[in-house]
Amino acid sequence: MKRLIEKGLMFGNLVRVDAPALVERYNRALAHLGKPRTAQTEFHIDISGYSPEIGDELGDHLYLNPNGVNRQFILLSTEQKNSPLLNAKFSMERAILRAFIEANEAQLFSLTARDAVAGELEDTVYDLSDPRRLFDIHRMVVVADTTGNHVAESEKLTGLIERFRAEPDAWFDDVLIADMISLAKRTGDVTRNPVTLRSTRFETEDFWTAHFGGVYLFRSVPHPAAICMGEREVLGALPIRYVFSGTQRNEIAKFLELNGLVEPIVSAGGADVGAILRQKMDFILVEAAAELGLETGAGTRRDLRMVAQRLGERLPAEFHALAALLRWKEAGGPWPRIDSRHPAYFYTLRAAQTPQKDLVNMLLAELSPLDVRQLFICHKELFYRLYATWPDAKRAYVADFLEREYQIDKAGTREALFGPEPSMEAAEAGGRPARQVKPSRDVVDIVGPWGRIGGQR
Template identity: 60%
Template sequence: MKRLIEKGLMFGNLFAVDSPALVERYNRALRHLTGLATALTEFHLDISGYSPEIGDELDDHHYLNHGGVNRQFILLSTEQRHCPLLNAEFSTSRDILRRFIEANEQQLFALTATDAVAGELENSVLAVSTPEHLFDIRRIVVEADTTAGTLAHAERLEALIERFMGEEDAWLDEALIGEMVETAKLTGDITRNPVRLRHVAFEQKNFWTAHFGGLYLFQDVKRSALIASTSKPVGRLPLNANLSLGDRKGIARFLRDNQLAEPIVKRHGADEVAILRQKMDFIIADALANDSVDLTDLSRSDMRRLAARYADSLPKEYEGLAAMVRWAETRGARPKIGLEHPSYFYLLRATDSPDRDLVNMLLAELTVLDVRQLFICHKEAFYRHYRTWPETKKAYVADLLAREYAMDKAGARAYLFGDEPDMNGGVPTTGLGARAGIRDDALGQDTQFA
């Protein structure tokens, strides 16, 4: 993994803690949450305040996330909102932390100027020992305060002020006035500078979790489903469908019924055909690497020329993509690609919906030969697969991602997956449809991409 770290593709974009003042604040927060402390004088943090260096030092990379639920966090700066979330147990955790920081940026900026803000993403369960417990995790409450208890003191002062204003002859109550003065010394003038954090509760209904080998839970859709990366959970679950990644027909039907996916290429001459060509290149690279071909300095043109020589090594995923590219670039017959065909999910991407990232994450795990989408949408799965690749493929993929993705992440995501989804609950305007000619064999008709 050293190659990925050197190229900024792993542990990249972390917040540097490199001053005695920041280290001291972090240790105050760490002791407050866990009773632990670090002896390191420099380290890096993700958005939650987790440090891989401290994880190594403590021999515990879950020191802020024991049990995989109710993740604790430490904020030293609002700049942490730009950082990734490492060792994620839930796909929603980073977005919740980012939205919390952005909604309270001014307050948090002031609070972290002199202290660390420590807290927890709290839900209604203490542990997830069975899949049924996942259905109890619907609302995440962000509990946060400084290590000095500034917010708690401010809340106490507000209550005292309200009592002072409401009680008759309260100005004669020396004990009340004295308590107000002493509390104000801890908070400052809250009438001019209110100390309060907003938007501290978030709904969590559709999400991915690393528990039980990886599960995608879709509850807030027309036809609910749980999709397991490995074996599907046993038991009666309150869902319309209980699936695994091997249930291709069920997953295709689920995506169609909920209008969660659409074809990448919908018509002749579409610009998006270049995305399919790039997927084909990744598949060629995989086949060449498995045949021990050195990929160093090979251009895409070089690899396409080599593809003819190694045609027998190319998988069926390549055949389906090539057929769709020919249709899109010519006036030939539209290919009939059934959902049992290995290329089926390579031809899809998520529709513009609040669940776009989650659906693209699911599609990435269904199309692991598309290494770029796997890296962008599902880093945990990417790192797991990366460890199994030949060295030549590791080098090729690392160089490609550093060259073509890391240089312009936002641009690459917009090109591959479209504009950012409507986070205000907008209804998708596009879904699965016949224009791409992807045949749904389970239903005996062309899937509709309307």
């Protein structure tokens, strides 16, 4: 992993903590959360305040995430909003933390100027030994305060002020006035500088969890389902009608189609289809060459074309299918029929513009793992796990490519591959997919370039 770290592809954008005052605030926050103090004088933290160095010191990399649920967090700076979330157990946790920080940035900036803010993402589920408890997670509530309880005391003082203004005899209540003065000494003037935190409740109907080998749960779509990427038997009976394993490709394809969650890359508006398909083909060639021990030279497209010539009949089926799709798109070749039984099927899709877009792209990345760029962008936990198993030649190629082609323009690359982010209207549509309005309804719009989904049901 050293190569990824050096290129900023792993542990990138962590916040460095090396000032004695910040280290002491972090220790106070640890104590506030019931954790042991750290002896570290320099360390790095992610968006939740988790530090890999402290995890090593404590021998517990889940010290802020016991049992993998109800993640705790420590904020020393609002700059943490740009940091990744390491050791993620749920797909929505980073998005919730970032949304919370952005919604309360001015307040948190003021609070963290003098103290650490510590808290928890509460979902009322404290143990996931039974998979059915995943279905008890519907909402996460962000509970946060400084280690000195500044927010709680400010709210208490605000209540006393309202009582003072409302009660006609409050001027004669010496106890009430004394309490207000005492609290004001600690909180400051809350009438001019109120300390309240908003946007603390987040709906979580659709999510991925690392528990039980990886489970994707879609509950807000018209046809709900759970998709298990580990052993299906581990889940047992679940309170949802449809449960698919990762090997049930046709059922997953039908689920995505029925709910309007995907669109063919070749008909995606604004996408440079040729560039996307060629890059996917390059990744497939690199994998094939690595498996056979073939040299890929500098990894340029010319080098990879030479690899394709050497592979000949050993070229993977995914490569042939994407090449045929590229010929159809650019050279008027015959229409390739790629149904859900074909190993290239999920490489030809991307998420539609729905509230579930990020989750669907994460699922597609896991179903098409040879597309290492999408895997890195959409499912970093799986990317790092697979990266450790690759031959060194493939690791070098992938790390160099991501540094060169992705790091320099992350937002532009994401938009080119996956389209613009969903509108606020779609994000607030109760979790249901937004209807896609297309200018025409030709055969590609209706069934895609490969025909209707096929395969055994």
